[in-house]
Amino acid sequence: MDLRRMCSWSMLLGLMALPTLSLAAGKCERLVVTGSPDAPPYLWQDPQNPKHLIGASADLLQHVAAELGIKVDLLYAGKRSQALDEVRSGRMDMLADAPLTLSELESLDYIHPPLLENDYLVWTRKDSVLVYSEAQDLHGHPGALSEKSRLTPQFGTFAEQQLSLTRTPNLTQAFQKLLLGEVEFVLAGRYSGMAAAQSLSMANDLIARAQPVDKPGLYLAVSHNSACNDPWLRGQLAKKMTELPASGLTEAALQRNIERWKQQQQQPASTPKQ
Structure with missing residues (x-):
């Protein structure tokens, strides 16, 4: 009897000792993300699949999410104001290209540093x-x-x-x-x-001209109402955002998507214009 009781206690203690990281990561295996549908080369509607968004911001977020073991769906939610409403409500988890504004701090957690800087x-x-x-x-x-x-x-x-x-x-x-x-x-x-x-x-x-007049950031912003919004996710995303500038991936994604947009404009099908 004592042995069984000891075994039960051992199992309970073992469960309690599971890394909090694993528990946190397990809470969110999929992020539903949206953003501006007409902002090439950062984000725009995929002409082959208009329900989805493509662009440099999408590519970089997909790369980061894959490293964290999270699936990301980048979906079209309407024009920019509609996309913001979807994320504020929690119907979608995150904006991929949020400008930093004080008014939105009441509904969004911004991940620092920004995913991209828009000179x-x-x-x-x-x-x-x-x-x-x-x-x-x-x-x-x-x-x-x-x-x-x-x-x-x-x-x-x-x-x-x-x-x-x-x-x-x-x-x-x-x-x-x-x-x-x-x-x-x-x-x-x-x-x-x-x-x-x-x-x-x-x-x-x-x-x-070479000298920028302004340098607004394009931030990942997680809804306060998202079930995925937890300290583990915010911390891991912030770490990845810090690593990105030195990786060379940002410039490559931007150049690749400029060429992608240019090629799409040369095709008969029309696409949204910024």
Whole structure:
């Protein structure tokens, strides 16, 4: 009897001693993720399977999740505002490209550092005489900016108060205004600008100035209402985000997806434009 009791206690203690890591990891084997459906080369709808999102952010997240033993489904949830609502509610677990805003801290846990940094550059025609070394130099010159751009709150306030910017429905129209001489510059992300310029055959006509005017991060953001939101997941994702910049995977994913987007634009089927 004593022996059986001792065995029972041993089994109970053994179960209690199981690593908390395993228990935490077991809580979440699958993440349902969404994001912007029209932000190449970061994220956009897969023209072959419109229910899914593809792009550099998707590739990097899939790589990180595979290393953690987690399955990720990157699904289309509608336009950006609809995707945010799906994650806030917990119907989806995570945003793959969330801009850091104070108002969303009430519903989302942001993983630091960001998955990607989106350098916003000053794009001009190659024959432009605009002298630019800092944002203040743009004062008094007409420019354009896509309504879909996501600037940091600080620079957004500066741009609104100090710059003369025409907001266009997308980056394509902003670049067209630039080539037509209706504006002197366009503010656009380094890689989204490259993707747009190449797909529109404008790469030989435009130039991006080297000094960024803004550097908003694109963060992984986990819903407070997600069953997967636990300290183990947040900690492991933060560790992977810290390792990514030195891995070389980020730049490779961006370049690969710029080419992917360009090739898709050359095909007959239409795809969302930024």
